[in-house]
Amino acid sequence: MQVAILIKELELIMKQWEKNYYITSIAGVTNGSSLVVLSKGTQYTQQSYKVSESFPFKWINKKWIEGFHVTSMATAGSRWGVVMSRNAGFSDQVVEPDFLYPSEGIHRRWDNGYRITETAATWDQYALILSNCILAFLGRVCKLPPKCKNMKNFAI
Numbered sequence: 001m002q003v004a005i006l007i008k009e010l011e012l013i014m015k016q017w018e019k020n021y022y023i024t025s026i027a028g029v030t031n032g033s034s035l036v037v038l039s040k041g042t043q044y045t046q047q048s049y050k051v052s053e054s055f056p057f058k059w060i061n062k063k064w065i066e067g068f069h070v071t072s073m074a075t076a077g078s079r080w081g082v083v084m085s086r087n088a089g090f091s092d093q094v095v096e097p098d099f100l101y102p103s104e105g106i107h108r109r110w111d112n113g114y115r116i117t118e119t120a121a122t123w124d125q126y127a128l129i130l131s132n133c134i135l136a137f138l139g140r141v142c143k144l145p146p147k148c149k150n151m152k153n154f155a156i
Helices: 002-018 057-065 103-111
Strands: 021-028 034-040 046-052 069-076 079-086 090-097 115-121 126-133 136-138 141-143
Touching: 002 021, 002 034, 021 046, 021 079, 046 057, 057 079, 057 090, 069 090, 069 115, 069 126, 090 103, 103 126
Parallel strands: 021 069
Antiparallel strands: 021 034, 046 079, 069 079, 090 126, 115 126, 136 141
């Protein structure tokens, strides 16, 4: 039954992608339920998502190589959901996992222009995504990507 539900969800999301709707937010609760918000008019050009029982480090690294960036992340119960998008407006991203108290690592990243753009946690693990933002030049108008608009000292 679980596999059938996941296949049905994938089919629904793929139909929306064909209509140029993209995942802009996901959320989950401890009982395993989740909510996916899809929006039209985003800057994204392609998306991929993964649901897994552990934080998907290898999958994220593979997608970074393919030109995707993490644009939404959540947990539902013990499962991780990560959405990655092309044309997200980030020049680079890093993961700060929960192995140590992250303050020192986060401050080091901040000093290099990174800002926290996603965070999620299960009862025993959390992860932060830090991103370096780039300016998008649309004609002659210079525009910040949506997740970067409230950031200060972004890197170009």
